[in-house]
Amino acid sequence: MSPSSSRPARKAVIPVAGMGTRFLPATKAVPKELLPVVDRPALQYIVEEAARAGLPEVLMVTGRNKAAIEDFFDRTPELEAALEKKGDAARLAAVQESTEVAQVHFVRQGEARGLGHAVLQAAAFVGDEPFAVLLGDDLIDARDHLLEQMLAVQAEHGGSVIALLDVGRENIDKYGAVAVEPTADGGDVVAVTGLVEKPPVEEAPSSLAIIGRYVLAPEIFDVLRETAPGRGGEIQLTDALATLVERGEPVHGVVFTGRRYDTGDKLDYLKAVVRLAAERDDLGPSFTAFLREFLSELPVEGASSS
Ligand code: G1P
Numbered sequence: 001m002s003p004s005s006s007r008p009a010r011k012a013v014i015p016v017a018g019m020g021t022r023f024l025p026a027t028k029a030v031p032k033e034l035l036p037v038v039d040r041p042a043l044q045y046i047v048e049e050a051a052r053a054g055l056p057e058v059l060m061v062t063g064r065n066k067a068a069i070e071d072f073f074d075r076t077p078e079l080e081a082a083l084e085k086k087g088d089a090a091r092l093a094a095v096q097e098s099t100e101v102a103q104v105h106f107v108r109q110g111e112a113r114g115l116g117h118a119v120l121q122a123a124a125f126v127g128d129e130p131f132a133v134l135l136g137d138d139l140i141d142a143r144d145h146l147l148e149q150m151l152a153v154q155a156e157h158g159g160s161v162i163a164l165l166d167v168g169r170e171n172i173d174k175y176g177a178v179a180v181e182p183t184a185d186g187g188d189v190v191a192v193t194g195l196v197e198k199p200p201v202e203e204a205p206s207s208l209a210i211i212g213r214y215v216l217a218p219e220i221f222d223v224l225r226e227t228a229p230g231r232g233g234e235i236q237l238t239d240a241l242a243t244l245v246e247r248g249e250p251v252h253g254v255v256f257t258g259r260r261y262d263t264g265d266k267l268d269y270l271k272a273v274v275r276l277a278a279e280r281d282d283l284g285p286s287f288t289a290f291l292r293e294f295l296s297e298l299p300v301e302g303a304s305s306s
Contacts, residue, residue, distance in 0.1 A: 009130040009151055009215055010057055012050035012102075015118035016043065016136060017063030017109040022265050031066050033136045035269070038277050041072060042263050044098055045139050051102045053147040055132055058102045059125045061118045063109050073104040114234025116224050123221040130154055133237075135212025137264035139272060144258030147213055153189055154215040159250030160241065162192065163213035165260065173201050175209030176238035180253055192251040197231040197238040208253070210238065211260060219249065 020032030027035075033043040050058055062069060076095060083092040107121050119133055132147060140146050150161045167175060179194035194205055214237070223240040230236040245251050261272035277287050 007129045008054075008155055009132055010055060011126055011129065012053075012055040012058045012132045012134055013061065013119060013122040013126065014043070014046055014050070014058060014134050014136065015061045015109075015115060016066060016069055017061055017112060017118055019063075019112070023269075029065075031069055033066075034068055034072060035263075037139065037261075037263060037269075037273055038280065038283070040098070042139065043069065043072070043136055044101075045142075046134050046136055047073075047102050047104065049140060049142070049147060050132065050134055052142070053132070053145075053151060055147075056102050057105070059105045059107060059122050061109050061121045062106050063112060070106055073099055075099050114229070114232070114236055116227055116235035116237040116240050119216075119237055120221060120224045120235070126218060126221075128218050130160075130215055130217055133212075133214040133216060137262060138212035139261040139263060139276075140213070140256075141259035141261070144256075146254065146256050146258060147215075149188075150213060150215045150254050153185075153252050153254060157250050157252055158217070159252065160217045160220065160244060161215040161252045161254060162241065163211045164190070164208045164253040164255045165211045166207050166255070167209040169201055169204065169207045172204040172207055172209055173198055175211075176236075177204040177206065178208050178210065178253060179205035180208060183252070188255040188257065190253045190255060192241075192245060192253050194245060195238050195242040195251075197236045208255065211256065217244070217249065219244065 016031065016033045018032065020027035023032050023035065034041040037045065047058055060069060080092060080095060083095065105125060107125065109118050109121050111117075122131070132151070134147075146163055150163060154161045162178070164178060164180070176195055176197050177199050178192050180190035181193055183189050183191050195210070196203070196205065220240055223243045224235065224237075227235050227240045227243065230239045241251055261275060262268040263272050274291070277283050278291065
C-alpha cells in the first residue's frame with residue numbers, strides 16, 4: 001500500500017475542457033457544462049455532489065471558451081443586491097448557494113489531449129493525496145451515495161477506486177471496460193484486474209463500464225506523465241489505471257445500481273431533464289400530470305393517422 005493512501009481524499013477535480021460538439025449550436029457560446037438541467041447547470045449538480053461527499057476543494061480543468069464557468073462560480077454582488085432590494089429571498093438563496101457550495105479553483109488545459117492529460121493538469125493542486133475525479137456527463141442522484149462509498153473503499157484499501165455500471169455488452173464500446181474479480185468485501189465492491197478504453201464489443205472483458213467517478217491515488221500522476229497517446233490519439237486515464245493494475249497497485253471498483261442520469265448526448269440529456277423534473281417536489285406533481293396527458297394524446301406507434 002502506498003504511504004499516501006492513509007490520508008483521506010479532500011479534493012475533487014472536474015475536467016470541463018471538452019468542446020461539447022454533440023450539443024452544437026447551443027455550445028457555440030455556452031459551455032456544455034452550463035446547459036440547464038431543469039433550472040441548474042449540470043455542473044452545479046456535480047459540484048454539490050463533491051461537497052456532499054466531503055470534498056470542499058474543487059479544481060476545474062478548463063479550456064478555451066469556458067470563461068462563463070468561472071463567472072458562474074463567482075459572486076454576483078449586483079445581482080444579489082438587486083434581489084435583496086426586491087425582497088426575493090428564495091432567488092437570492094439560489095444564487096448564493098451556487099457560489100458558496102465549494103471553493104472552486106481553475107487551471108487551463110492548454111491543449112485538448114484527452115482525459116488523462118486533463119487530470120494531469122491537477123498534479124500541483126492535488127499534491128500527494130488521494131483525490132476524486134468527477135466527469136460532468138454523469139449525474140448521480142443525490143439520494144444515492146456513490147462517491148461517499150468509493151471514498152470509504154479507498155480509505156480502507158488504499159490505491160484507487162472507480163465507479164462501474166453494467167451497461168450491457170452492446171453498449172460497452174462507448175466506455176472504458178474492465179475485468180474484475182470478487183473481493184472479500186463482497187457485494188458491489190470488486191477488484192479490478194484489467195482495463196481497456198472503448199474496446200470493440202467482441203473484445204470487451206465484461207459489460208462493466210467505468211462511469212464518471214474516480215478516487216485516484218496520487219501515483220497516477222507519474223504514470224500519466226509516461227502514458228503514450230492511446231485510443232483516439234489521446235492520453236487516456238483508463239490506460240494509466242491499467243498500468244497501475246499491471247504494477248500490482250490496488251484498483252477497486254464499486255458497481256453502481258442506483259440512479260444515474262447521463263447528459264452526454266441529446267437524447268440522454270432530454271431523459272435526464274424529464275426524470276429530474278418529475279422528481280422535484282415543486283415541479284413534479286404538475287409536470288407529471290402534464291406528461292400523462294401528453295402521452296395519452298400521442299399517436300400510437302404503427303397506427304394509421306386517418
Ligand atoms: C470517458 C472515459 C471512459 C469512461 C467515460 C465515462 O470517456 O475515457 O473510460 O467510460 O468517460 O463517461 P468519454 O465519455 O469522455 O469519451
